[in-house]
Amino acid sequence: MSINANAATTAAATSTRIALITGANRGIGRATAMRLARDGFDVIVTYRSHREEAEEVVREIGQLGRRAVALPLDVSRVAGFGAFVDGVHDVLRETWHREAFDVLINNGGVQVAQPTLQATPEAFDQLVDVHFKGVFFLTQQLVPLIANPGAIVNISSGTARFYVPERAIYSAVKGAVEVLSRYLATELGPRGITVNVIAPGAVATDFSGGMLRSSEQLQKHIASLTPLGRFGVADDVAGAIAALVSEGNRFVTGQRIEVSGGVHL
Numbered sequence: 001m002s003i004n005a006n007a008a009t010t011a012a013a014t015s016t017r018i019a020l021i022t023g024a025n026r027g028i029g030r031a032t033a034m035r036l037a038r039d040g041f042d043v044i045v046t047y048r049s050h051r052e053e054a055e056e057v058v059r060e061i062g063q064l065g066r067r068a069v070a071l072p073l074d075v076s077r078v079a080g081f082g083a084f085v086d087g088v089h090d091v092l093r094e095t096w097h098r099e100a101f102d103v104l105i106n107n108g109g110v111q112v113a114q115p116t117l118q119a120t121p122e123a124f125d126q127l128v129d130v131h132f133k134g135v136f137f138l139t140q141q142l143v144p145l146i147a148n149p150g151a152i153v154n155i156s157s158g159t160a161r162f163y164v165p166e167r168a169i170y171s172a173v174k175g176a177v178e179v180l181s182r183y184l185a186t187e188l189g190p191r192g193i194t195v196n197v198i199a200p201g202a203v204a205t206d207f208s209g210g211m212l213r214s215s216e217q218l219q220k221h222i223a224s225l226t227p228l229g230r231f232g233v234a235d236d237v238a239g240a241i242a243a244l245v246s247e248g249n250r251f252v253t254g255q256r257i258e259v260s261g262g263v264h265l
């Protein structure tokens with residue numbers, strides 16, 4: 001069942017752009033949902049397990065005078081994507097009287113840190129399912145619902161470019177998403193759909209058990225390696241995504257943009 005803000009509003013302005021963000025109940029996804037709402041977007045917020053957080057995001061977006069709907073989604077469960085896509089179709093019709101949304105942001109995910117030589121097949125499968133197989137097949141199934149022109153933003157990681165211990169599987173699947181993004185950019189270009197990658201550096205969220213947020217030592221270490229002299233916060237990434245999908249930015253596709261303060265240049 002979906003959670004709906006301002007559902008009573010029936011006059012759907014066809015010019016309002018709609019973004020669908022996976023894992024938007026907290027962290028980078030939440031910050032992006034709020035930022036895009038402030039920029040005039042309506043938002044489909046997905047959450048895996050924290051429905052109450054998603055409800056709060058929907059409420060706050062409603063307070064900004066924008067519309068939002070929350071839908072549950074586990075991106076590692078490809079078998080559930082058909083029902084999810086049907087749900088997106090339903091909320092587009094019910095809430096916006098539309099058949100398509102404008103921007104897909106593949107963001108939701110988890111970290112599993114293991115030393116490469118001791119990594120388990122279970123961790124491998126989990127990371128592939130969430131960060132690559134899920135992104136691949138969810139995008140495949142949602143593309144028919146993306147407007148022309150539209151945009152897809154896939155969230156990778158700085159670690160697909162530079163080394164961090166115990167991140168081999170995670171970083172390799174993020175690298176796979178970067179390659180996929182260039183293929184999608186080529187195939188969807190004729191429809192006017194851009195496909196780009198945002199690769200965050202270390203961002204203080206709940207990710208990796210909130211490790212960065214809780215360790216002053218790690219914060220100082222990352223700041224010392226970073227030209228801009230600090231670690232990242234979710235709003236840094238949200239601002240970059242907002243710039244990438246802004247109305248005037250229609251000729252950038254197939255690109256990877258790192259949002260890391262220039263760490264390890």
Ligand SMILES: NC(=O)c1ccc[n+]([C@@H]2O[C@H](COP(=O)([O-])OP(=O)(O)OC[C@H]3O[C@@H](n4cnc5c(N)ncnc54)[C@H](OP(=O)(O)O)[C@@H]3O)[C@@H](O)[C@H]2O)c1
Pocket residue numbers: 022023024025026027028029047048049050051073074075076106107108109110130155156157158199200201202203204205206207208
């Ligand atoms: N934070 C960093 O340092 C950093 C750096 C580089 C890249 N990234 C990437 O940025 C993205 C967001 O990370 P974050 O820092 O915002 O993490 P976060 O604060 O831990 O939030 C993760 C979000 O993803 C959702 N999620 C987790 N597993 C999911 C699944 N199987 N299906 C659907 N949604 C799922 C969570 O939903 P629930 O709360 O409902 O479970 C939550 O909304 C991830 O792709 C991550 O790899 C993060």
